[in-house]
Amino acid sequence: MRMAVQQSDMQTLIKDGRRTFVAGLTYAAALSGFITLLQLTVPLFMLQVHDRVINSRSYDTLAMLAILAGGGLLLYGILEFIRALTFQAMAGTLVRRLNLPTLEAALSASVAGGAVKASQVLRDLADLRTFLTSSAVVAPLEGMWCPIYLVVLFALHPYYGILAVVSAGILVALGLLSDMFTRQMTKEANQAHIENISRISGTLRHSEAIEAMGMLPALARRWRSDQVHAADLSNLANARGRGMHTTTRVLRLFMQIAALSLGASLVIDGTASPGSMIGATIVMSRLLAPFDSLTDNWKSWIAASSAWNRIRELLESHQSSRDSIPTPPCEGPLEVDGLIYVPPGRDLPVIKGIGFTVEPGTILGVVGPSAAGKSTLARLMVGAAKPTAGGIYLDGHNVYLWERGSFGHMTGYLPQSVSLLDGTIRENIARMREADPRLVIEAARLAGVHEMIGRLPLGYDTPVGDGRFTLSGGQKQRIALARAVYGRPRLLVLDEPNANLDAEGEAALMRAMRALRDDGTIVVVIAHRPAIMECADKLLVLQDGRIAQFGDRTSIVATLAPPRKRAGTGDAA
Known part of the structure; x- marks a missing residue:
């Protein structure tokens, strides 16, 4: 029964961690929706300047548009700052809740002979906090609000919207291909690096014996072999990832050129205004940016997911049935x-x-x-x-x-x-x-x-x-x-x-x-x-x-x- 209680506590702790992450992510996602709307400030300002101000030559209209755009950008900055604080608070809360239980579980695992895994999990907590406060976590939240940009593009002209849908689909497909080609290899490379570092750290505790008996050359050859193996895996995964990211970035630039060319054609045909051409190009750039960022930061998501899984596995395997209530001093046999x-x-x-x-x-x-x-x-x-x-x-x-x-x-x-x-x-x-x-x-x-x-x-x-x-x-x-x-x-x-x-x-x-x-x-x-x-x-x-x-x-x-x-x-x- 006592063990069941401990297991229930660990499960509750893990659920609380997930709940903290989901709650913080939901709040940040809501903020991202408003931020996405406010990011339309610049393209809409340029559209109005080209179509209204230049044609009407009205300084009053220009001044009013500038005031509205300035207010929108100020609000955008405030919400962006609040979102950053949200991630920081979420990371701090998550780490504070998991810190002591993870340390206790790591100590138990170390006593049981799992020191390599335990030492890595302690580093995983710091890595998880770093990830939650980085820009990598923002890209999916901005990506989920991309339909707002699609609505604007379709409103400017259906052809803009169709081009945007096709472009986004291509970038999503490339992102999935990148994940397929690099996920497993990246995991293997990270695991090889972890084991190599732990092996070296454990060996260096015997530095005096290594120095006295001339064991360093033999050990160096072993370490070199392990490091070369880990580096080869890492280099191959990085090469594949960078190749896919470069492809994604080049295609994104081509799509922006395509949007500008399409806009120019529509302006020549008289079916769209010059302002819509400039605005659509900027909106298209904002639409595709999260997909580009996702491809670039996908390794960070894989690493964070692996770190969380190691923490979760350690906590779930921590089946210590120790009492939590102190026992008074005793003097028996x-x-x-x-x-x-x-x-x-x-x-x-x-x-x-x-x-x-x-x-x-x-x-x-x-x-x-x-x-x-x-x-x-x-x-x-x-x-x-x-x-x-x-x-x-x-x-x-x-x-x-x-x-x-x-x-x-x-x-x-x-x-x-x-x-x-x-x-x-x-x-x-x-x-x-x-x-x-x-x-x-x-x-x-x-x-x-x-x-x-x-x-x-x-x-x-x-x-x-x-x-x-x-x-x-x-x-x-x-x-x-x-x-x-x-x-x-x-x-x-x-x-x-x-x-x-x-x-x-x-x-x-x-x-x-x-x-x-x-x-x-x-x-x-x-x-x-x-x-x-x-x-x-x-x-x-x-x-x-x-x-x-x-x-x-x-x-x-x-x-x-x-x-x-x-x-x-x-x-x-």
């Missing part, structure tokens, strides 16, 4: 019940039906060979992955379904791959919240890094993250530990917390673990060094995703100890 986990894209489970209970005030050490499922279990304990079957419960509450804000107050997590966010050390320890500095210092003291931070250039205000002050691996891990213990969480999960620590850092880690255990925290630690495991009250031995042993540390260690050799022989006891 951690229970793992029939836990099974099959990673996305795989058929075999990594965690195979395990179950155990850890009481508050207990340090649980998780050991086992590589690929036994230890890090996966850690991710499941903090709700970073959704169990395939079974569940993990803290004081009876499902850790995956738990509302993230309140769960974050209850939980600390130090992943195997340590990273600090772009910000100051104080902000990182406080988990990017506005926090009491005393709580930050308390967490730093608990993790044993207060003195180390004090020796940094700006202390707690030292900026860290990409392109900021460079910390060693051990310093990052100790600051990340302070972040994990911030607020004295009730569940602390540490995955290889001493991987980059020296003896001093390891001692501080063990002191923090014992202090939190004495405070009633459940501490789960994954480590290989015996010194860390000596802090554990219980041990869990994982093997091939199953529990091999679980119990008190002393009894488990006794069974894991290597056999001793008998004195004077080479046989194992």
Whole structure:
């Protein structure tokens, strides 16, 4: 039921986005109708000047026509400005509504392994806003009011109207042909560029290893191949699109010449006035301009449509069944019940039906060979992955379904791959919240890094993250530990917390673990060094995703100890 509610919310959000777009587009379309009428000001002014003023030689008529034309153009400018503000407001409203849900969905997709798609969708929001505030979105609205120009042309002379209908039909056909020839290729080219950029961005995170082991030439060859493929697709699509647009523009100019020639013929025959010839030529130009613009900006519409579809697909696939109501703090046990986990894209489970209970005030050490499922279990304990079957419960509450804000107050997590966010050390320890500095210092003291931070250039205000002050691996891990213990969480999960620590850092880690255990925290630690495991009250031995042993540390260690050799022989006891 909870999942259904989430899905309903996502569907409602998408419908609201569409409704915002349609409402804004409808209002802008209505404005475009008045703008289209006002764009007749110049051709009608020229028609009246040629047919009335020149023949009557009346300055009063000229002055009156000029005043009316000036008023019409002023109103045209005002409505044009209001229409631009309409698109700007529509884009702002749409992005504000979608921003946070899209960010949450992208984060969930990234956790689930869809980082390439997620990172692109975040750019899609900005691209969608840019499109809605560009001139490309206006062309269809002006095109839908082209019948007004047809009415004027037929009123001037039926032949003008017939020529306009034929010309518009030809341009529409060329636009459809352009779409047919370029749409799929443009999509493939854009997708290839997106994947290539994401692949390069992901690889550059390992720049030190690339530089140290001379991997750049080989990687450059791979990148070049991918880029050439994407560029070839893009160039072919652009060539086809530009060819069709050039054809459309040339034909449009020919049609204007045809209109002028037709008008001249009608004037010679005495069936139309010179003023109507000039006015019809200008009206014909205004009639065909939206079709020319549509052909030129069709790629923008395809790109915007693709961006919206990616956003919609991400939101629709965001099936997180997490609660939206915060859960109050609790102090109950951690229970793992029939836990099974099959990673996305795989058929075999990594965690195979395990179950155990850890009481508050207990340090649980998780050991086992590589690929036994230890890090996966850690991710499941903090709700970073959704169990395939079974569940993990803290004081009876499902850790995956738990509302993230309140769960974050209850939980600390130090992943195997340590990273600090772009910000100051104080902000990182406080988990990017506005926090009491005393709580930050308390967490730093608990993790044993207060003195180390004090020796940094700006202390707690030292900026860290990409392109900021460079910390060693051990310093990052100790600051990340302070972040994990911030607020004295009730569940602390540490995955290889001493991987980059020296003896001093390891001692501080063990002191923090014992202090939190004495405070009633459940501490789960994954480590290989015996010194860390000596802090554990219980041990869990994982093997091939199953529990091999679980119990008190002393009894488990006794069974894991290597056999001793008998004195004077080479046989194992």
